Amino acid sequence: MLTYTLRKLLMLIPMLLVITFLIYVGLELTPGDAVSYMVGPDALANMSQEKLNELREALGLNDPFIVRYLRWLGRALRGDFGYSLTSGVPIKDIVFSRLPATLELSVAALLFSTLLGSILGMASALKKGSIMDVSLTVAGMIGVSIPQFFFALVSILIFSFKLGWLPSGGRTMPGYTTFLDRLPHLILPALVLGITMTAGVMRYSRSSMLDALSKDYIKTARSKGLPEWRVNLLHGFRVALTPVVVLVGFRLPMLIGGSVVVEQIFQWPGIGKEFVAAVRGQNLPLVMMIALFTVTAVLVASFLVDLITALLDPRIRLE
Amino acid sequence: MDRLKMLEKEGLLKSRQGSRAVGKFLQNKLAVLGLMVFAVILLASVFAPLITKYDPAMIDLRSRLSPPSWQHLFGTDKLGRDVFARVLYGGRISILVGFGGALGAALVGVSLGTYAGYKGGWLDRILLRVSEIFMAFPQIILVLLLVSILGQSLWNLLVIFTITGWGSVYRMTRSQMLSIREEEYVQALKAFGLSDALIAYKHMLPNALGPIMVNLTLSTAMFILEETALSFLGLGVPLHIPTWGNILNAAQDLTILQEAWWIWVPVGIVISAFVLSINFIGDGLRDAVDPTQQG
Amino acid sequence: MHKNSEVLLKIRNAQTYFPVQKGLLKRTVGHVRAVDKVSLNVYWGETLGLVGESGCGKTTLGKSILQLVPVTGGEFIYNFDGEEKDLRKLSKEEMMQARKRLQIVFQDPYSSLNPSFTIFGSLQDPLKKFGVKSKEERKRIIGDLLEAVNLHRDYMYRYPHEFSGGQRQRIGIARALSLQPELVICDEAVSALDVSIQAQVLNLLLELKEKHQLTYIFISHDLSVVEYMSDRIAVMYLGKIVELAQAEDLFANALHPYTQALLSAIPVAEVGRKRKRIVLEGNVPSPVNPPPGCAFHPRCPYAMEVCKSRVPELKTYVLDGKEHQVACHLAADKVGAPAKSRQAEVDSNATN
């Protein structure tokens, strides 16, 4: 297990290095002066040309490429990601002020989609061919086919504008302090964000469960005289769980990607909304850094998923 | 069961001709339904000039925001353009982008995956790592990143979809090839000393085509969804070209969202129906070509 | 041409190791010694049986001869119409030509034919490669091949799924014969077939051998089948040959304790022949870490001290005027001193 964990970690590091390198190449290739996002805008505004050249020398912008990359990497590791081109705010501040909102949204969506999806999928597999199975299968298919933003628009139209049950956007209102106060704001975006994932997890856990149920050890379990619930849950469900966890890990990038669209529509003040704004404003340093952030998040999350998989499956754990 | 038993006794089930895969696909009602919906939407888009007399770009400020009527089936938008015509013409671009992106990704992914999967070695290891890096990015983030570097245009979008999509096709083709590589007929061809490319592309690839075709349909659906999402955000195909996503872009305006539902609801339904039909076809194909389900 | 006593293939110290990767960086920590210093001669026109349990390296040895797996060491000296060359040292072009002479029949009739191609489509590419340019000519050859294995020549337009297992296996044999090889390796060629079909294929193989003057290396885990087919039989255990003798001698006079146990463990379809079974304890050890000394000693009922430390050499003894090779420290006690050392035999073969 320790070797496995360490190996997975060791694979993570070169991957991150390559990605940061690519991001840095992207940054270098972007038009505009690198100084502009390395120095605060106030300082920059009052600077003469000579001072600027001195600064370039001092900042090492005339050094070889690889040196500049390493220096940049070093600063990034210490939390200095440079400044936003448009607002002049440090990128670090932008990211960290938006992070909680995005985390809240994605964790909510992840939790409900995984739970609901796997339970529905397994139930569907157990009743294979029944009306419930067929309707769930069709519903799942519809779930992955409707564009997320269309789903969002329709739900805003119905639940906010027509019925007036839930707010149409934003994360909070003046005077709201507790999570419970904010909860109504979270429901619609989290539902919309999770719906595709739920459908995906459901379809996958159905086939995973069917696969597990077709295995010989199910027959063995029955041949011991075990009751059906035990056969289905302990031998079927338990084994079918591992591939589902792997799939959830695999789908994480999609969930994070989905939040870009959902945050935009619901005016959710998260990283995704910031990202769209940055792309629209051609604020490339910010675009790059947010991309780097999400990749890192995905890689760390899939590392955690690997660990859970190993805990679930002794064949990996005891390798 | 009893019906089957009777039919079998009478020998009625003995003469079933034709390909098992085709038969299996046609038995799948949802897949056939999907094929029909797919064909209707596709043909309507291709033959748009024959179906509607309106020019999708024609601005008619006298009839702005008019609700659906016999004159304008889906009504008109803020500039008085006929929405029905825009949906039909928009389908051309959206389908082209979706299918083109999937095809581009498949071409790159399959041709690399077939050879690297068969040969293994350093080439395979490097490509595997590279595809891992591409796949670590959330798809839409990578697409937007590339959009902001390359700029917005139809061709750029196709290129970007190819760049972001080849990784998963590569990995799937590769894993297919890895399992086919163990088949004894491949060993036999090796024992005859045939060249690697001949073995990989001529003899092995046809046996991996089933899953590749399934993947092609499913990724077409995915890219259509992605194009519409990007265009909806105003970051996909330039806004002056009608695409499904660009039409929906109007719904970002809260008044339109609330008051002029005909501008965005029909096109949303068309997109959903089209993607759904592709997914049903893909699912039907998957069941039909899956060797484990044949018996 | 060849004479019966002529050696077609000399294998000397063949080693095929597969790396085992483990640990943090997937470093190679050891090797599976699938084939571990095997030396043997294959005589022209004979059938050499290769028998052993799963994982003993018999299939890897077969594939090593064909150079289908990366061979670690040793020599595979093939007799090209009188000219002896090591297969491992051939140029690419020479190896390609050599492949005409060496062919293989596989085990699984279901994976040995390409499901996407007709039989003609599957079989024509090798012919094309080796210079049969006209399509008509290829059709004629493939038709003849199918008839040679008792199938109708029009079957070449059919797809594999239209054939039964036995028919597919015959097509696999036809493919192996398509370039008129000299040496055919039958790798578990009948193991996947039902018993009633097995005999058809076995007899066909015997017939074809007569007709086309073939030499067989017949690999199987089933001793009764190997006995039926072979002139000489080599028994393998953990990558090494432990015993090699004429088929009759091996059964009448097994010298190695492993061969004895193997023979006694095989159920025989004859009532009233219940023999004393030698039941071996334990399992075949891992070929990554074979036991020191004689690899069989942990399971051997006669193991002595020397067996734990010294690897027994494969030595040739003469029993009733016939050569019998065995790698066991006990053999000398049973049958007297070896006739000559293994090396001496090798050298004498090399000179004549």
Next chain:
Amino acid sequence: MVYVDTILTVDNLHINFYTNNRCNEAVRGVSFQLKKGRTLCLVGESGCGKSVTASSIMRLLPPLSRIEEGRIIYHSEQGDIHLHELAANGPEIRSIRGAEIAMIFQDPMTALNPVYTVGFQIREAFLYHTKMAKAAMQQKAIELLRSMRIPAPEQRVNEYIHQYSGGMRQRAMIAMAMSCNPKILIADEPTTALDVTVQAQIFDLMNDLQKKHNAAILLITHDMGVVAELAHDVVVMYMGVAVENGPVEEVLTKPAHPYTSALLKSIPVLGQSRSKKLEPIRGSTPDPYNRPQGCQFRPRCDFATEKCLQEPEACSVGENHTVKCWHWEKVLANA
């Protein structure tokens, strides 16, 4: 004619499979009696219906298949139980499974669950048939493994199946099956996946168990050698039909069915096969969806006549020896 020591009677069993929109008569007329302390071998080629017959006794047939006709009766100490009438996964059959009738499968690697320890899976067998405390179950599991000659059972009991070697896996499987001292042990090709030297170990073990517990063993195999070594009685199956049924000495030395006789002539026998040329059976096994009319062996049979277009009935050849062939007398005379 039920013997006092008969423990299981299968009478004229018919089973159909309804898959791929076709109906396959997988088993079409199988009858035999299993006796205490004896081993009965069901022998036949792949697809002959021997495994289906075995599964049907435990009512473990897959969905889309059913028993059409015939009876399966378990003669328990509490009286006869008609197994074919029980609900497929109901409480009655569950109380018999594992406790009275146990089963071992061909490939222990797939027949045991990879995510649970071997001990857990053995303890599960006790869970619904005994009232033991958990510690006692664990103790019993260790004892069982020890009696199966598995080294270091205290440690092995907490290991997973992939940590076991091939032979040990099958022994763990047998330990699980024997956990509640069943009266009947059904073994479905238990050694096909194993090497011969390991097969010998397993057969040894099964012999010992039979002697110790006086269990009846139903052994499914395709290997005539295994039949000769282990069976007391044998049922030869071909295309779903039990063509010949009798004591092993009679069936193997005086086969009365042309299929049995041809099969015996087509397999190489160790130690004498160099002197004897094999006589293959011509043709190949028919497609189950395209069966010949009448006797299933007719197209491949040397004795076939017009009469064989009718399905033959069971004829008595000797005491307890029956055969389904119109020409069995000619077959016997020809041998």
